[in-house]
Amino acid sequence: MNESLKKILIFTFIFWSLGNAKSQDSFRWQLTSDGGITWNVKENDSHLDHIEMSGFHISTIVHYGVENGKLKQKIHLVFPMLRTIPNDTHASLAHEIDNEDLAKIKVNGKWVDEYPSSFYHKGILGYQSKTNEGIEINHQLFPSIDQAVFIDKIEIVNVSNKVLRVDLPKIDLPHITDPVKGVDGSYRIKVISNKQGSFNLGINEALEYALIYSGSLANSEEPYISPDYELNKRKKLVNETFSELIFETPDEVLNRAFSFAKLRAVESIYHTKGGLMHGPGGGRYYAAIWANDQAEYANPFFPFLGNLEGNESAINSFRHFAKFMNDEYKRIPSSIIAEGIDIWNGAGDRGDMAMIAYGAARFALAYGDEKTAKELWPLIEWCLEYCKIKINSDGVVSSDSDELEGRFPAGDANLNTSSLYFDALVSAVMLGKELNIEPAILNKYTLQSKELKKAIENYFGRNISGFETYRYYKGNDILRAWICTPLTVDIFKRSKGTIEALFSDKLWTVDGLASESGSTTFWDRATLYALRGVFAAGETKRAMHFFRNYSKRRLLGEHVPYPVEAYPEGNQRHLSAESALYCRIITEGLFGIRPEGFAQFSCSPKLPEGWDEMALRNIKAFNHDFDIEVKREKEKLSIKVFSGEEIFLNKEIENGETIKIQL
Numbered sequence: 001m002n003e004s005l006k007k008i009l010i011f012t013f014i015f016w017s018l019g020n021a022k023s024q025d026s027f028r029w030q031l032t033s034d035g036g037i038t039w040n041v042k043e044n045d046s047h048l049d050h051i052e053m054s055g056f057h058i059s060t061i062v063h064y065g066v067e068n069g070k071l072k073q074k075i076h077l078v079f080p081m082l083r084t085i086p087n088d089t090h091a092s093l094a095h096e097i098d099n100e101d102l103a104k105i106k107v108n109g110k111w112v113d114e115y116p117s118s119f120y121h122k123g124i125l126g127y128q129s130k131t132n133e134g135i136e137i138n139h140q141l142f143p144s145i146d147q148a149v150f151i152d153k154i155e156i157v158n159v160s161n162k163v164l165r166v167d168l169p170k171i172d173l174p175h176i177t178d179p180v181k182g183v184d185g186s187y188r189i190k191v192i193s194n195k196q197g198s199f200n201l202g203i204n205e206a207l208e209y210a211l212i213y214s215g216s217l218a219n220s221e222e223p224y225i226s227p228d229y230e231l232n233k234r235k236k237l238v239n240e241t242f243s244e245l246i247f248e249t250p251d252e253v254l255n256r257a258f259s260f261a262k263l264r265a266v267e268s269i270y271h272t273k274g275g276l277m278h279g280p281g282g283g284r285y286y287a288a289i290w291a292n293d294q295a296e297y298a299n300p301f302f303p304f305l306g307n308l309e310g311n312e313s314a315i316n317s318f319r320h321f322a323k324f325m326n327d328e329y330k331r332i333p334s335s336i337i338a339e340g341i342d343i344w345n346g347a348g349d350r351g352d353m354a355m356i357a358y359g360a361a362r363f364a365l366a367y368g369d370e371k372t373a374k375e376l377w378p379l380i381e382w383c384l385e386y387c388k389i390k391i392n393s394d395g396v397v398s399s400d401s402d403e404l405e406g407r408f409p410a411g412d413a414n415l416n417t418s419s420l421y422f423d424a425l426v427s428a429v430m431l432g433k434e435l436n437i438e439p440a441i442l443n444k445y446t447l448q449s450k451e452l453k454k455a456i457e458n459y460f461g462r463n464i465s466g467f468e469t470y471r472y473y474k475g476n477d478i479l480r481a482w483i484c485t486p487l488t489v490d491i492f493k494r495s496k497g498t499i500e501a502l503f504s505d506k507l508w509t510v511d512g513l514a515s516e517s518g519s520t521t522f523w524d525r526a527t528l529y530a531l532r533g534v535f536a537a538g539e540t541k542r543a544m545h546f547f548r549n550y551s552k553r554r555l556l557g558e559h560v561p562y563p564v565e566a567y568p569e570g571n572q573r574h575l576s577a578e579s580a581l582y583c584r585i586i587t588e589g590l591f592g593i594r595p596e597g598f599a600q601f602s603c604s605p606k607l608p609e610g611w612d613e614m615a616l617r618n619i620k621a622f623n624h625d626f627d628i629e630v631k632r633e634k635e636k637l638s639i640k641v642f643s644g645e646e647i648f649l650n651k652e653i654e655n656g657e658t659i660k661i662q663l
Helices: 003-020 227-243 252-267 291-298 308-322 352-367 370-389 415-434 439-460 481-488 495-502 524-536 540-556 576-590
Strands: 037-040 047-055 058-067 070-083 092-098 115-121 125-130 135-143 149-158 164-168 172-176 187-193 197-201 206-217 246-248 269-272 275-278 335-337 342-344 461-464 467-470 594-597 600-603 613-619 626-633 636-643 646-653 659-662
Touching (some): 058 115, 058 125, 058 135, 058 149, 070 149, 070 187, 070 206, 092 187, 092 206, 135 227, 149 164, 149 227, 197 206, 252 540, 252 576, 275 291, 275 308, 291 308, 291 352, 308 352, 352 370, 370 415, 415 439, 439 461, 467 481, 467 495, 481 495, 481 524, 495 524, 524 540, 524 576, 576 613, 646 659
Antiparallel strands (some): 037 115, 047 058, 058 070, 135 149, 149 206, 164 197, 269 275, 461 467, 613 626, 636 646
């Protein structure tokens, strides 16, 4: 990390900490009528934040805000396919440009400082600035969806009562990298203005120009960039994403948070030499895939949204993992890096084969395509056999660590790995029936899942800190966030004690779950798993209270608008797969959707108190496009599953009752 970035992170943390001192009921951001959110800046306010936005060939972390009312902005550019040396996990070319280093515009010969009056998010970072020179300046910042380009599109408006002379400076700042540090030699990072010169601006007249940030090979030709065209492409992506898989409830904060999370989940896909790769982001994790972030977290969600690139990136990730199957059952790497040409396996076996089998089986069922499922079956079968080989004398799965990679103890066998393996076995039986796999094989998986479920109870089931829940590993006597995992795979024997523990003051904090009792560290992924699991267990009233608070904090609080990775590590980066996990709270938790076949799923909707109805619309899973409507009918729920005029199911059920739906 360079010194400049360190200073930004420290500065951001100071303002974030100050924001944390506020009441939880006090929110910096508000909802807007067009589906976005806005922050109306108070006079002389001081607050900084950062947001990540991505496209096929670029990701940008924009640090923005105000210091004593004055604009502060730094652009951290990442070019995932411009690889540096050593070509490892973090070898995406990165560069940072501070607004203070760019020449300012002049009005009647005076330099202009900007004082933002509002900021805005909806897939585009917008802000409006006042000045002391009689003009207003409007910005729209966004990445190109398919070029290695980031754009700050600017409009200057004369709001004075006289003609003003506006001077736009020529900005052409190239940075050429050292050729020995690049896989392909020198790279050129550049920021240019597409317009310069002096302009007389009449009353209420507007002037537009753009700052264009780009990265390329040093000797490559520079393509023409149309800011308006790039903006319209970005808007099209945002609008399409917001209009698919629509979550409708009386709670507009939850509806809006779901829409934002969908966007972050699908925008972070990179067009690498190894095909489309969904990447976490965060300034460090690009052009690569992981068994947890992609296979386990994001891939099972993509079929529900129906995003073409999301589904292809999921299939492609499993293809990459499948290349490492072998007759000796040596583990598949945790991560395929550097556009698919190398691996990272630095934490040993984190339970990766359980993660891959879990994600691949759920994805194949929800995607609903027999050809794809046949392609994925050998990988699923291999991973299940690997896990079986790793079963210890107590009947649970051994693994070197878990997805936290040694940050917290995980013992020789952890609860997460065995829980994921259990679910993978259950899903494999369902998928195998669709593929006409030999009944003897599927019966074996069924028996193994039953034996494993008993072993999970016997090995992990314990009273920890007064709660009848789970120890995370042998010898563990401190409550851990990941005791929530069994709830997400329909293991509910200890649900009461586990839920009490999760929401107790020993684990729950203002930012969700602490990683372990007494720790100040939190990882959103555990909180997102827990909320999904508590809904699945039928504790809707309790879950909703914490789900609302979490959603408001992430969407409207001091660091917005997406779920984050962790803190203090990573400074709450907007990693993409966490947003997919947020969406799965709704699809799998609140609506209780469980894939069971190519055109079949079970559903156990939980309509919260105070809601008369809720719906999921434009669901793309199971090779269909359909809606689910849930309405309150006295003491029961009316559930309707339909596609246009075609009704698949229309009946009354008990709240939380599980029903089977055949499309």
